[in-house]
Amino acid sequence: MDSALIPEGVKRCSFRSFSLWLLVIFGVIGWGVLGGFMVLWKGLNVTGLNDSFGFGLYITADLAVIALGAGAFFTGFLTYVIGKKELKDIINLAVVVGFICYTGAQLVLLLEIGQPIRGWFSFWHPNVHSMLTEVIFCITAYTIVLTIEYLPLILENKQLDKVPELHYFSHNLHEIMVVFAATGTFLSFFHQGSLGGLYGVMFARPFAFREGFFIWPWTFFLFVASAIASGPALTILVCKMVEGVTRKKLVRREAILLLAKVTGYLLAFYMVVKILDTWWWATHTAPIMGASFREFFQAPYGLWLLVAEIGVCGIIPAIILLMPKAREDDVLLIVACVLNCTGIVINRFVFTVQNLALPVLPFEQVQIYVPTWQEWAPTVALLAYGALLLSLSYRYLPMFPRERELNPIE
Amino acid sequence: MSGNKSNGVRYGMVIDLDKCTGCMACSVACQQENNVSFREDETDKLRSITWLEVFYLDNGKPYPEHRRAYMPRPCLHCDSSHHPYPYPPCTFVCPVNATHRDEETGLVNHIPVRCIGCRYCISACSYHARYFNWWDPKWPEPMEKMLTPDVSTRMRGVVEKCTMCVHRLQLAKERAFMEGRRELHEGEYVPACVEACPARAMTFGNLLDPHSEVATLARGPHAFRLLERLATEPKVYYLSTQKWIRKLADNVM
Numbered sequence: 001m002d003s004a005l006i007p008e009g010v011k012r013c014s015f016r017s018f019s020l021w022l023l024v025i026f027g028v029i030g031w032g033v034l035g036g037f038m039v040l041w042k043g044l045n046v047t048g049l050n051d052s053f054g055f056g057l058y059i060t061a062d063l064a065v066i067a068l069g070a071g072a073f074f075t076g077f078l079t080y081v082i083g084k085k086e087l088k089d090i091i092n093l094a095v096v097v098g099f100i101c102y103t104g105a106q107l108v109l110l111l112e113i114g115q116p117i118r119g120w121f122s123f124w125h126p127n128v129h130s131m132l133t134e135v136i137f138c139i140t141a142y143t144i145v146l147t148i149e150y151l152p153l154i155l156e157n158k159q160l161d162k163v164p165e166l167h168y169f170s171h172n173l174h175e176i177m178v179v180f181a182a183t184g185t186f187l188s189f190f191h192q193g194s195l196g197g198l199y200g201v202m203f204a205r206p207f208a209f210r211e212g213f214f215i216w217p218w219t220f221f222l223f224v225a226s227a228i229a230s231g232p233a234l235t236i237l238v239c240k241m242v243e244g245v246t247r248k249k250l251v252r253r254e255a256i257l258l259l260a261k262v263t264g265y266l267l268a269f270y271m272v273v274k275i276l277d278t279w280w281w282a283t284h285t286a287p288i289m290g291a292s293f294r295e296f297f298q299a300p301y302g303l304w305l306l307v308a309e310i311g312v313c314g315i316i317p318a319i320i321l322l323m324p325k326a327r328e329d330d331v332l333l334i335v336a337c338v339l340n341c342t343g344i345v346i347n348r349f350v351f352t353v354q355n356l357a358l359p360v361l362p363f364e365q366v367q368i369y370v371p372t373w374q375e376w377a378p379t380v381a382l383l384a385y386g387a388l389l390l391s392l393s394y395r396y397l398p399m400f401p402r403e404r405e406l407n408p409i410e
Numbered sequence: 411m412s413g414n415k416s417n418g419v420r421y422g423m424v425i426d427l428d429k430c431t432g433c434m435a436c437s438v439a440c441q442q443e444n445n446v447s448f449r450e451d452e453t454d455k456l457r458s459i460t461w462l463e464v465f466y467l468d469n470g471k472p473y474p475e476h477r478r479a480y481m482p483r484p485c486l487h488c489d490s491s492h493h494p495y496p497y498p499p500c501t502f503v504c505p506v507n508a509t510h511r512d513e514e515t516g517l518v519n520h521i522p523v524r525c526i527g528c529r530y531c532i533s534a535c536s537y538h539a540r541y542f543n544w545w546d547p548k549w550p551e552p553m554e555k556m557l558t559p560d561v562s563t564r565m566r567g568v569v570e571k572c573t574m575c576v577h578r579l580q581l582a583k584e585r586a587f588m589e590g591r592r593e594l595h596e597g598e599y600v601p602a603c604v605e606a607c608p609a610r611a612m613t614f615g616n617l618l619d620p621h622s623e624v625a626t627l628a629r630g631p632h633a634f635r636l637l638e639r640l641a642t643e644p645k646v647y648y649l650s651t652q653k654w655i656r657k658l659a660d661n662v663m
Contacts, residue, residue: 043566044527045544050456054529054542114527114542114567121506121526129497132505132530203492204499204536204640206661215494290639290661360536360637362658363467367456 005396007158009404012395025388032381035374039111048371055352057371058112061379063195063348065101066139067223068341070231072098072146073181073188078262080181089255092153092399093242094235099146100386102139107385108378131197138191145184149177153397189224196223199351206291208355210281218277219351225273229266230344232259233317233337240334242394248407250400260333264321267340271314278310298366301354305346313343420489420516421574422617422645423604424627425482427655429611432480437462439606440484443575445557447547447564459541461485461572462603469654479655482612484603485539485572486636486644487511487518499642500531500540508569516617516645517574525568532569536637537644540571574614575601596622617645634659 001015012018038046049056075094079087110116122136155161155170193216199208200217210217236259243250282293297303320326320336327333357367393399440446440462452458465481488498489511495502498518501509508524509531511517520540532540546566549557557563560577564570582599586592596615604612615624627633628647634656635644650656 043545044542045457049529050454050544051532051538051541052456054532112528114529114569115525115565118506118524118526121524125506125508125524127502127504127507129495129502130505130530132503132528136505198503198530201495201503202499202534203490203495204534204637204642206640288639290637356533360640360661361465361538362661363465 028384032378035377046374052367053369057375060352062105064345067227068234069098069101070227071235073184076181077185080178089251095149104382131194134194142187192227193220206289225270229270232263233340237337260327267318309346313339420617424613424647426611427650429609435606436603439602443602486646489643499534522564522568527567
């Protein structure tokens with residue numbers, strides 16, 4: 001039925017199976033839209049947020065997907081700026097994943113602010129001293145860059161490519177992609193960093209506050225390092241997932257292994273600086289503010305979170321990814337990537353929720369945050385939105401340039 | 411928002427905890443003066459709006475050593491000159507300049523009609539002095555006719571906080587202007603909470619005027635501020651002769 005739209009020389013499942021799959025996805029998205037509608041209609045009182053937890057699941061999810069979406073800019077940087085040609089196999093996928101993460105995060109962010117209709121005030125009345133202003137400007141600009149990077153792939157659709165103007169436009173965009181890759185790298189560096197700065201500058205919150213370099217707290221640099229260490233891991237995971245579902249080899253092994261190796265080195269570097277930061281924070285920064293490291297970890301947000309983040313989801317995947325034999329094993333590679341991505345989600349959760357759960361006034365108690373379904377639904381729908389865009393891109397666009405070569409049709 | 415540039419007026423408050431009886435008159439007066447909205451069920455204190463919260467403190471000891479006290483907490487209007495962020499913790503994080511410190515008076519204000527409700531300021535404040543409007547404000551009949559005309563009501567989805575009744579400052583300035591004066595007399599401008607306190611536990615005035623009562627009290631041997639180690643430099647001081655209360659004011663390792 002839709003064969004006219006499917007790229008030449010590749011095999012896709014039947015339209016009936018694809019429609020059933022889309023039905024499932026739309027079901028989940030519908031649930032998310034309902035949750036989001038409730039928030040917009042009734043207000044944020046339907047969430048588990050309160051004056052203690054100004055930030056919750058929405059912000060944790062936003063920060064996590066933006067960090068994991070860093071695979072787009074970093075793979076683009078390696079492919080176009082550094083010149084790692086083998087990564088061209090996977091760059092389209094990285095761009096689609098990045099686009100999903102950034103646009104999805106912005107949709108969720110719309111629900112998070114109490115006055116979504118005033119969202120444009122951030123551009124009209126910007127406070128240049130606020131890290132959030134930097135985040136808003138850079139994320140918006142980078143989403144535009146990602147759209148430009150996604151556009152040539154969309155225009156390569158069999159039918160669109162037949163239009164000569166679109167064909168040449170797409171070709172020319174490809175030629176200047178290095179400019180957008182470099183711009184994306186610049187923008188991403190700043191917004192990943194300013195997301196970290198968002199917490200590090202809270203000098204009245206001893207759990208989050210960090211000293212730093214000039215106006216940038218150490219969390220600024222830690223968030224950049226953690227994003228580039230985990231983003232490519234998500235790209236690898238999504239690639240493996242698509243290969244698993246389609247039962248096809250879509251990317252050459254050397255591309256995956258190169259990305260895994262780079263991720264390993266970056267994660268190891270991030271672990272070293274993260275451990276140094278934790279040590280300095282525990283022994284120097286926090287005590288000056290009258291806080292003690294031990295009191296930072298109170299049930300249910302206990303020390304297990306730190307062990308899980310740094311030990312289980314940091315050091316272990318770094319070791320696996322650094323060992324050539326280990327990363328060449330598909331199972332170990334997937335385990336390492338899952339742990340790596342989980343570690344970053346824990347990190348963003350800790351800075352968002354644990355930070356606000358802890359009492360700052362000496363006579364207060366630790367607070368507990370429980371999200372409601374109106375928070376879970378749009379968050380899960382974000383994943384479904386990702387599945388939708390990936391499914392459509394895979395079916396109708398030449399997302400994997402080596403697919404035909406690796407899967408010849410007899 | 412701007413940096414800390416003092417010009418001779420820095421409004422502040424001193425609250426004598428040894429005098430405070432916890433009667434909550436300050437809190438009620440604040441609520442009424444500033445058109446603070448409320449709900450039928452106010453049991454969820456993490457979602458109710460109380461510009462002037464009254465904390466209950468106790469020394470944690472059994473009878474007969476048991477002691478208790480009350481600590482009224484308005485917004486502390488931080489005078490922070492923290493390096494490298496010489497602003498109150500809440501103002502410089504706001505992405506839309508909806509909150510700022512007026513450098514003529516030292517008062518930290520909030521502009522609800524510009525606020526986008528991101529709640530970054532709530533998260534940055536260690537004193538929980540900022541509140542979010544989780545619901546549409548509603549006043550049952552005939553209370554809507556009793557609203558203070560000088561204070562705008564706030565809408566759902568924005569943050570609000572104590573302004574030290576800044577509208578009263580404006581009125582006092584207008585009165586002074588009509589009388590041909592540029593300066594205000596001591597006591598000419600006081601927030602509603604200070605006026606309402608039956609125990610005279612609250613004193614308000616210019617902290618930079620060495621002869622003012624508030625400055626004299628703030629220099630006293632029993633004066634302290636909340637969480638001094640955070641360098642937020644609150645302009646609300648507390649007084650207490652009781653050591654256990656002073657100890658509860660800061661985290662000391």
